[in-house]
Amino acid sequence: MSRLAARRILLGITGGIAAYKCCELVRQLRREGAEVQVLMTPAAAAFVTPLSLQAVSGRPVRTDLLDPSAEAAMGHIELARWGEVLLVAPASADALARLAQGHANDLLSTCYLAFDGPKFLAPAMNQAMWRAPATGRNVAQLEADGATVLGPASGSQACGDEGPGRMIEPADLVQALEAWATARGDSSPSPWAGRHVVITAGPTREALDPVRYLTNKSSGQQGFALAEAAVAAGARVTLITGPVSLPTPAGVTRIDVEAAQDMLTAAEAACADADLCVAVAAVADYRVAEVATQKLKRQDGVPLTLTLVPNPDIIATLAAQRGSRARPVLVAFAAETENVLAHARSKRSKKGVDFVVANDVSRADIGFNSEENCVTVLGPSGETALPKMSKRALSTQLLQEFASALTP
Ligand SMILES: Cc1cc2nc3c(=O)[nH]c(=O)nc-3n(C[C@H](O)[C@H](O)[C@H](O)COP(=O)(O)O)c2cc1C
Structure with missing residues:
Protein backbone atom coordinates (compact mmCIF):
# COMPACT_ATOMS: atom_id res chain seq x y z
CA MET A 1 0.00 0.00 0.00
CA SER A 2 1.20 3.52 -0.79
CA ARG A 3 2.51 5.60 2.07
CA LEU A 4 0.04 8.26 0.97
CA ALA A 5 -3.05 6.04 1.28
CA ALA A 6 -5.71 7.83 3.32
CA ARG A 7 -3.40 10.80 3.98
CA ARG A 8 -5.34 14.08 4.03
CA ILE A 9 -3.56 16.63 1.85
CA LEU A 10 -4.47 20.31 1.57
CA LEU A 11 -3.35 21.56 -1.84
CA GLY A 12 -3.20 25.34 -2.23
CA ILE A 13 -3.02 26.50 -5.84
CA THR A 14 -2.01 30.07 -6.67
CA GLY A 15 -2.08 32.12 -9.85
CA GLY A 16 0.79 30.98 -11.99
CA ILE A 17 0.97 29.36 -15.37
CA ALA A 18 2.07 26.09 -13.75
CA ALA A 19 -1.40 25.80 -12.17
CA TYR A 20 -2.38 23.75 -15.22
CA LYS A 21 -0.15 20.94 -13.92
CA CYS A 22 -2.25 20.62 -10.76
CA CYS A 23 -4.93 18.41 -12.33
CA GLU A 24 -2.21 15.85 -13.04
CA LEU A 25 -0.76 16.35 -9.55
CA VAL A 26 -4.15 15.68 -7.94
CA ARG A 27 -4.69 12.62 -10.14
CA GLN A 28 -1.35 11.18 -9.09
CA LEU A 29 -2.01 11.84 -5.40
CA ARG A 30 -5.45 10.23 -5.64
CA ARG A 31 -3.94 7.24 -7.42
CA GLU A 32 -1.76 6.83 -4.34
CA GLY A 33 -4.95 6.74 -2.24
CA ALA A 34 -4.56 10.23 -0.73
CA GLU A 35 -7.52 12.51 -0.05
CA VAL A 36 -6.91 15.92 -1.56
CA GLN A 37 -8.75 19.09 -0.62
CA VAL A 38 -7.99 21.84 -3.11
CA LEU A 39 -7.91 25.52 -2.12
CA MET A 40 -7.47 28.02 -4.93
CA THR A 41 -6.77 31.73 -4.95
CA PRO A 42 -9.00 33.79 -7.27
CA ALA A 43 -5.96 34.25 -9.55
CA ALA A 44 -5.43 30.48 -9.74
CA ALA A 45 -9.03 30.10 -10.93
CA ALA A 46 -8.11 32.28 -13.93
CA PHE A 47 -5.55 29.66 -15.02
CA VAL A 48 -7.41 26.41 -14.29
CA THR A 49 -11.08 25.95 -13.40
CA PRO A 50 -12.23 24.86 -9.94
CA LEU A 51 -14.59 22.50 -11.79
CA SER A 52 -11.69 20.55 -13.30
CA LEU A 53 -10.02 20.26 -9.92
CA GLN A 54 -13.28 19.24 -8.29
CA ALA A 55 -13.65 16.50 -10.89
CA VAL A 56 -10.17 15.09 -10.31
CA SER A 57 -10.12 15.54 -6.52
CA GLY A 58 -13.68 14.32 -5.97
CA ARG A 59 -14.25 17.11 -3.46
CA PRO A 60 -15.72 20.60 -3.80
CA VAL A 61 -12.90 23.07 -4.37
CA ARG A 62 -12.68 26.02 -1.97
CA THR A 63 -11.86 29.43 -3.42
CA ASP A 64 -13.52 31.99 -1.21
CA LEU A 65 -12.82 32.94 2.40
CA LEU A 66 -16.04 34.89 2.84
CA ASP A 67 -18.49 32.36 1.37
CA PRO A 68 -21.17 31.73 4.02
CA SER A 69 -22.40 28.41 2.57
CA ALA A 70 -18.92 26.89 2.12
CA GLU A 71 -17.94 28.20 5.54
CA ALA A 72 -21.01 26.51 7.07
CA ALA A 73 -19.99 23.18 5.49
CA MET A 74 -16.32 23.19 6.53
CA GLY A 75 -15.00 26.47 7.89
CA HIS A 76 -11.46 27.72 7.21
CA ILE A 77 -10.20 26.62 10.61
CA GLU A 78 -11.84 23.21 10.21
CA LEU A 79 -10.16 22.93 6.81
CA ALA A 95 1.69 34.25 -2.44
CA LEU A 96 5.21 33.74 -1.01
CA ALA A 97 5.23 37.37 0.03
CA ARG A 98 1.81 37.14 1.69
CA LEU A 99 2.61 33.88 3.45
CA ALA A 100 5.97 35.16 4.65
CA GLN A 101 4.23 38.20 6.11
CA GLY A 102 1.48 36.16 7.78
CA HIS A 103 -1.37 37.69 5.83
CA ALA A 104 -4.83 36.19 6.21
CA ASN A 105 -6.74 38.09 3.55
CA ASP A 106 -7.81 35.13 1.40
CA LEU A 107 -8.72 31.50 2.05
CA LEU A 108 -5.31 30.08 1.19
CA SER A 109 -3.27 32.49 3.33
CA THR A 110 -5.74 32.13 6.20
CA CYS A 111 -5.51 28.32 6.10
CA TYR A 112 -1.72 28.54 5.79
CA LEU A 113 -1.55 30.70 8.90
CA ALA A 114 -3.99 28.48 10.82
CA PHE A 115 -2.38 25.23 9.70
CA ASP A 116 -0.29 23.63 12.40
CA GLY A 117 1.46 20.85 10.47
CA PRO A 118 4.14 20.34 7.83
CA LYS A 119 4.06 22.91 5.02
CA PHE A 120 5.56 22.49 1.56
CA LEU A 121 5.94 25.23 -1.04
CA ALA A 122 6.63 24.68 -4.73
CA PRO A 123 7.49 28.11 -6.14
CA ALA A 124 6.97 28.81 -9.83
CA MET A 125 7.67 32.11 -11.51
CA ASN A 126 9.76 33.92 -14.08
CA GLN A 127 13.50 33.53 -13.41
CA ALA A 128 13.99 37.25 -12.73
CA MET A 129 11.13 37.22 -10.22
CA TRP A 130 12.73 34.19 -8.53
CA ARG A 131 16.15 35.88 -8.42
CA ALA A 132 14.68 39.14 -7.05
CA PRO A 133 16.01 39.94 -3.55
CA ALA A 134 12.48 40.36 -2.21
CA THR A 135 11.57 36.81 -3.25
CA GLY A 136 14.80 35.55 -1.70
CA ARG A 137 13.95 37.26 1.59
CA ASN A 138 10.43 35.84 1.58
CA VAL A 139 11.63 32.30 0.87
CA ALA A 140 14.29 32.56 3.59
CA GLN A 141 11.65 33.76 6.05
CA LEU A 142 9.25 30.94 5.14
CA GLU A 143 12.02 28.37 5.56
CA ALA A 144 13.03 29.91 8.88
CA ASP A 145 9.39 29.53 9.95
CA GLY A 146 9.57 25.80 9.18
CA ALA A 147 8.25 25.43 5.62
CA THR A 148 10.04 23.15 3.14
CA VAL A 149 10.66 24.69 -0.26
CA LEU A 150 10.57 22.23 -3.17
CA GLY A 151 12.39 23.52 -6.22
CA PRO A 152 12.08 25.46 -8.36
CA ALA A 153 13.61 23.64 -11.32
CA SER A 154 15.64 25.35 -14.02
CA GLY A 155 14.94 25.33 -17.72
CA SER A 156 12.97 27.05 -20.42
CA GLN A 157 10.06 29.09 -19.15
CA ALA A 158 6.57 29.86 -20.50
CA CYS A 159 7.64 33.51 -20.95
CA GLY A 160 10.58 32.47 -23.16
CA ASP A 161 13.30 33.00 -20.51
CA GLU A 162 15.78 30.35 -19.40
CA GLY A 163 16.67 29.83 -15.76
CA PRO A 164 15.37 28.85 -12.35
CA GLY A 165 11.64 29.26 -11.68
CA ARG A 166 9.83 26.25 -13.15
CA MET A 167 7.57 24.35 -10.75
CA ILE A 168 9.02 20.89 -10.14
CA GLU A 169 7.05 18.13 -11.86
CA PRO A 170 3.94 16.56 -10.26
CA ALA A 171 5.73 13.20 -9.90
CA ASP A 172 8.51 14.90 -7.91
CA LEU A 173 5.97 16.63 -5.68
CA VAL A 174 4.28 13.29 -5.03
CA GLN A 175 7.66 11.81 -4.20
CA ALA A 176 8.36 14.63 -1.74
CA LEU A 177 5.04 13.98 0.00
CA GLU A 178 5.75 10.25 0.08
CA ALA A 179 9.09 11.00 1.69
CA TRP A 180 7.26 13.12 4.27
CA ALA A 181 4.81 10.26 4.96
CA THR A 182 7.71 7.80 5.30
CA ALA A 183 9.73 10.12 7.53
CA ARG A 184 6.65 10.59 9.64
CA GLY A 185 7.40 6.98 10.61
CA ASP A 186 3.71 6.27 10.66
CA SER A 187 3.54 3.39 13.10
CA SER A 188 -0.22 3.18 12.66
CA PRO A 189 -0.99 2.62 8.99
CA SER A 190 -4.64 2.79 8.00
CA PRO A 191 -6.61 0.05 9.79
CA TRP A 192 -8.46 -0.47 6.51
CA ALA A 193 -5.38 -1.29 4.45
CA GLY A 194 -6.04 -4.57 2.67
CA ARG A 195 -9.47 -5.05 4.31
CA HIS A 196 -12.57 -5.93 2.32
CA VAL A 197 -15.45 -3.51 2.84
CA VAL A 198 -18.93 -4.23 1.48
CA ILE A 199 -21.42 -1.38 1.20
CA THR A 200 -25.03 -1.43 0.06
CA ALA A 201 -26.39 1.86 -1.28
CA GLY A 202 -29.33 3.56 -2.92
CA PRO A 203 -32.96 2.49 -3.03
CA THR A 204 -34.35 -0.85 -4.14
CA ARG A 205 -36.96 -1.23 -6.85
CA GLU A 206 -39.76 -3.72 -6.24
CA ALA A 207 -41.64 -4.54 -9.43
CA LEU A 208 -45.44 -4.45 -9.50
CA ASP A 209 -45.71 -5.40 -13.14
CA PRO A 210 -43.36 -5.17 -16.16
CA VAL A 211 -43.39 -1.34 -16.10
CA ARG A 212 -44.15 -0.20 -12.55
CA TYR A 213 -42.34 -0.51 -9.27
CA LEU A 214 -42.25 0.59 -5.63
CA THR A 215 -39.19 2.56 -4.57
CA ASN A 216 -38.07 5.39 -2.26
CA LYS A 217 -36.19 8.68 -2.26
CA SER A 218 -32.67 7.40 -1.48
CA SER A 219 -30.08 9.02 -3.80
CA GLY A 220 -27.19 6.70 -2.94
CA GLN A 221 -24.90 9.62 -2.07
CA GLN A 222 -24.04 8.48 1.46
CA GLY A 223 -23.18 4.92 0.39
CA PHE A 224 -21.09 6.14 -2.54
CA ALA A 225 -19.27 8.65 -0.30
CA LEU A 226 -18.51 5.84 2.13
CA ALA A 227 -17.20 3.66 -0.69
CA GLU A 228 -14.90 6.46 -1.83
CA ALA A 229 -13.63 7.04 1.72
CA ALA A 230 -13.01 3.31 2.23
CA VAL A 231 -10.93 3.13 -0.97
CA ALA A 232 -8.98 6.21 0.15
CA ALA A 233 -8.36 4.44 3.47
CA GLY A 234 -6.77 1.53 1.61
CA ALA A 235 -9.69 -0.94 1.60
CA ARG A 236 -10.89 -3.19 -1.22
CA VAL A 237 -14.49 -2.08 -1.70
CA THR A 238 -17.55 -3.84 -3.10
CA LEU A 239 -20.46 -1.46 -3.60
CA ILE A 240 -23.84 -3.12 -4.13
CA THR A 241 -26.22 -0.48 -5.34
CA GLY A 242 -29.83 -0.07 -6.29
CA PRO A 243 -30.70 2.19 -9.24
CA VAL A 244 -29.00 5.58 -8.78
CA SER A 245 -27.50 8.13 -11.13
CA LEU A 246 -24.05 8.41 -9.57
CA PRO A 247 -20.67 7.62 -11.14
CA THR A 248 -18.73 4.71 -9.67
CA PRO A 249 -15.96 6.00 -7.38
CA ALA A 250 -12.47 5.14 -8.65
CA GLY A 251 -11.17 1.81 -7.41
CA VAL A 252 -14.58 0.46 -6.34
CA THR A 253 -16.11 -2.82 -7.57
CA ARG A 254 -19.74 -2.00 -8.27
CA ILE A 255 -22.60 -4.49 -8.45
CA ASP A 256 -25.92 -3.11 -9.73
CA VAL A 257 -29.12 -4.68 -8.42
CA GLU A 258 -32.80 -3.76 -8.38
CA ALA A 259 -34.91 -5.69 -5.86
CA ALA A 260 -34.15 -6.37 -2.19
CA GLN A 261 -33.87 -10.11 -2.86
CA ASP A 262 -31.10 -9.48 -5.43
CA MET A 263 -29.35 -7.12 -3.04
CA LEU A 264 -29.38 -9.80 -0.35
CA THR A 265 -27.96 -12.44 -2.71
CA ALA A 266 -25.15 -10.09 -3.78
CA ALA A 267 -24.44 -9.05 -0.18
CA GLU A 268 -24.27 -12.65 1.05
CA ALA A 269 -21.76 -13.52 -1.66
CA ALA A 270 -19.64 -10.41 -1.08
CA CYS A 271 -19.66 -10.84 2.71
CA ALA A 272 -18.06 -14.29 2.54
CA ASP A 273 -14.64 -12.68 3.04
CA ALA A 274 -15.62 -9.19 4.22
CA ASP A 275 -14.19 -7.37 7.22
CA LEU A 276 -16.96 -4.79 7.30
CA CYS A 277 -20.44 -4.60 5.81
CA VAL A 278 -22.30 -1.31 5.95
CA ALA A 279 -25.96 -1.44 4.95
CA VAL A 280 -26.63 2.10 3.80
CA ALA A 281 -29.22 1.12 1.16
CA ALA A 282 -32.81 2.12 1.78
CA VAL A 283 -34.24 -1.33 1.19
CA ALA A 284 -37.98 -1.61 0.56
CA ASP A 285 -39.57 -3.31 3.55
CA TYR A 286 -42.24 -4.90 1.35
CA ARG A 287 -42.73 -6.21 -2.17
CA VAL A 288 -45.89 -7.38 -3.90
CA ALA A 289 -46.79 -11.00 -3.22
CA GLU A 290 -46.94 -11.68 -6.93
CA VAL A 291 -45.51 -9.52 -9.72
CA ALA A 292 -48.07 -9.23 -12.53
CA THR A 293 -46.74 -10.69 -15.76
CA GLN A 294 -48.66 -8.13 -17.85
CA LYS A 295 -49.13 -4.41 -17.25
CA LEU A 296 -51.90 -3.84 -14.68
CA LYS A 297 -54.92 -2.29 -16.40
CA ARG A 298 -56.73 0.71 -15.04
CA GLN A 299 -60.34 -0.01 -14.10
CA ASP A 300 -62.32 3.18 -13.60
CA GLY A 301 -63.94 3.43 -10.18
CA VAL A 302 -62.44 0.15 -8.95
CA PRO A 303 -59.77 0.49 -6.26
CA LEU A 304 -56.61 -1.50 -6.80
CA THR A 305 -55.47 -3.55 -3.83
CA LEU A 306 -51.87 -4.68 -3.66
CA THR A 307 -50.92 -7.51 -1.35
CA LEU A 308 -47.48 -6.80 0.06
CA VAL A 309 -45.22 -9.32 1.72
CA PRO A 310 -42.16 -8.49 3.82
CA ASN A 311 -38.77 -8.36 2.13
CA PRO A 312 -35.80 -10.02 3.78
CA ASP A 313 -34.02 -7.81 6.28
CA ILE A 314 -30.57 -7.82 4.67
CA ILE A 315 -28.39 -6.76 7.59
CA ALA A 316 -30.32 -8.91 10.10
CA THR A 317 -29.93 -11.91 7.77
CA LEU A 318 -26.18 -11.28 7.53
CA ALA A 319 -26.00 -10.94 11.33
CA ALA A 320 -27.80 -14.26 11.80
CA GLN A 321 -25.43 -15.94 9.33
CA ARG A 322 -22.39 -14.45 11.08
CA GLY A 323 -23.51 -15.95 14.38
CA SER A 324 -20.84 -15.65 17.02
CA ARG A 325 -18.00 -15.02 14.54
CA ALA A 326 -16.23 -11.65 14.75
CA ARG A 327 -16.26 -10.90 11.02
CA PRO A 328 -17.63 -9.01 9.27
CA VAL A 329 -18.29 -6.00 11.49
CA LEU A 330 -21.91 -5.14 10.67
CA VAL A 331 -23.40 -1.67 10.45
CA ALA A 332 -27.03 -0.70 9.85
CA PHE A 333 -28.20 2.75 8.87
CA ALA A 334 -31.43 3.82 10.53
CA ALA A 335 -33.30 6.51 8.64
CA GLU A 336 -36.08 7.64 10.95
CA THR A 337 -38.60 10.45 10.97
CA GLU A 338 -39.45 10.35 14.70
CA ASN A 339 -37.99 9.03 17.96
CA VAL A 340 -34.76 8.61 16.03
CA LEU A 341 -32.51 7.47 18.88
CA ALA A 342 -35.08 5.18 20.52
CA HIS A 343 -35.72 3.39 17.21
CA ALA A 344 -31.99 3.16 16.52
CA ARG A 345 -31.28 1.61 19.94
CA SER A 346 -33.91 -1.08 19.47
CA LYS A 347 -32.74 -1.69 15.89
CA ARG A 348 -29.20 -2.34 17.10
CA SER A 349 -30.22 -5.05 19.57
CA LYS A 350 -33.00 -6.57 17.42
CA LYS A 351 -30.83 -6.92 14.33
CA GLY A 352 -27.71 -8.09 16.16
CA VAL A 353 -25.41 -5.55 14.47
CA ASP A 354 -22.33 -3.85 15.90
CA PHE A 355 -23.21 -0.29 14.94
CA VAL A 356 -26.31 1.66 14.01
CA VAL A 357 -25.91 5.02 12.29
CA ALA A 358 -29.07 6.97 13.02
CA ASN A 359 -30.25 9.93 11.01
CA ASP A 360 -33.36 12.01 11.02
CA VAL A 361 -34.69 12.00 7.47
CA SER A 362 -37.55 14.32 8.35
CA ARG A 363 -35.03 17.20 8.19
CA ALA A 364 -34.84 18.73 4.71
CA ASP A 365 -31.21 19.90 5.15
CA ILE A 366 -29.72 16.44 5.68
CA GLY A 367 -30.23 12.82 4.71
CA PHE A 368 -32.01 11.82 1.50
CA ASN A 369 -30.89 13.74 -1.59
CA SER A 370 -28.79 16.14 0.45
CA GLU A 371 -25.01 16.51 0.26
CA GLU A 372 -24.81 16.71 4.03
CA ASN A 373 -25.72 14.47 6.87
CA CYS A 374 -25.89 14.65 10.64
CA VAL A 375 -25.91 11.35 12.49
CA THR A 376 -25.50 9.64 15.83
CA VAL A 377 -23.41 6.47 15.89
CA LEU A 378 -24.54 3.80 18.34
CA GLY A 379 -21.77 1.25 18.87
CA PRO A 380 -20.35 -1.27 21.31
CA SER A 381 -18.77 1.45 23.42
CA GLY A 382 -21.58 3.98 23.48
CA GLU A 383 -23.22 6.68 21.42
CA THR A 384 -21.45 9.48 19.52
CA ALA A 385 -23.39 12.42 18.09
CA LEU A 386 -21.41 13.79 15.14
CA PRO A 387 -21.90 17.36 13.90
CA LYS A 388 -23.51 18.11 10.54
CA MET A 389 -20.96 17.74 7.74
CA SER A 390 -20.60 16.65 4.13
CA LYS A 391 -21.38 13.00 3.49
CA ARG A 392 -17.78 12.53 2.34
CA ALA A 393 -16.26 14.00 5.51
CA LEU A 394 -18.74 12.03 7.59
CA SER A 395 -17.69 8.82 5.83
CA THR A 396 -14.07 9.25 6.94
CA GLN A 397 -15.24 9.77 10.53
CA LEU A 398 -17.58 6.78 10.38
CA LEU A 399 -14.75 4.53 9.21
CA GLN A 400 -12.71 5.67 12.22
CA GLU A 401 -15.62 4.67 14.49
CA PHE A 402 -16.09 1.28 12.80
CA ALA A 403 -12.33 0.54 12.91
CA SER A 404 -12.59 0.20 16.69
CA ALA A 405 -14.49 -3.08 16.19
CA LEU A 406 -12.02 -4.66 13.73
CA THR A 407 -10.22 -7.75 14.90
CA PRO A 408 -6.50 -8.03 14.03
C1 LIG B 1 -0.28 35.04 -17.85
C2 LIG B 1 0.21 35.22 -16.44
C3 LIG B 1 1.08 34.31 -15.92
C4 LIG B 1 1.58 34.48 -14.65
N1 LIG B 1 2.42 33.55 -14.15
C5 LIG B 1 2.95 33.73 -12.91
C6 LIG B 1 3.86 32.77 -12.38
O1 LIG B 1 4.19 31.76 -13.02
N2 LIG B 1 4.35 32.97 -11.15
C7 LIG B 1 4.01 34.08 -10.39
O2 LIG B 1 4.51 34.21 -9.28
N3 LIG B 1 3.11 34.98 -10.88
C8 LIG B 1 2.57 34.83 -12.09
N4 LIG B 1 1.70 35.76 -12.59
C9 LIG B 1 1.26 36.86 -11.71
C10 LIG B 1 0.26 36.39 -10.69
O3 LIG B 1 -0.87 35.82 -11.33
C11 LIG B 1 -0.19 37.55 -9.80
O4 LIG B 1 0.93 37.97 -9.02
C12 LIG B 1 -1.33 37.20 -8.90
O5 LIG B 1 -1.67 38.32 -8.13
C13 LIG B 1 -1.01 36.05 -7.97
O6 LIG B 1 -2.10 35.83 -7.11
P1 LIG B 1 -2.17 34.69 -6.03
O7 LIG B 1 -0.83 34.57 -5.42
O8 LIG B 1 -3.22 35.16 -5.06
O9 LIG B 1 -2.63 33.46 -6.71
C14 LIG B 1 1.18 35.60 -13.87
C15 LIG B 1 0.29 36.52 -14.41
C16 LIG B 1 -0.17 36.33 -15.69
C17 LIG B 1 -1.13 37.36 -16.23
Missing part, protein backbone atom coordinates in the same frame (compact mmCIF):
# COMPACT_ATOMS: atom_id res chain seq x y z
CA ALA A 80 -6.79 23.71 8.36
CA ARG A 81 -7.44 21.07 11.04
CA TRP A 82 -8.59 18.50 8.48
CA GLY A 83 -5.29 18.48 6.58
CA GLU A 84 -2.30 16.45 7.71
CA VAL A 85 0.04 18.24 5.34
CA LEU A 86 -0.25 21.46 3.32
CA LEU A 87 1.32 21.86 -0.12
CA VAL A 88 1.18 25.15 -2.02
CA ALA A 89 1.86 24.40 -5.69
CA PRO A 90 2.47 26.46 -7.65
CA ALA A 91 3.41 29.10 -5.10
CA SER A 92 3.40 32.48 -6.84
CA ALA A 93 5.83 35.24 -5.90
CA ASP A 94 2.94 37.22 -4.48
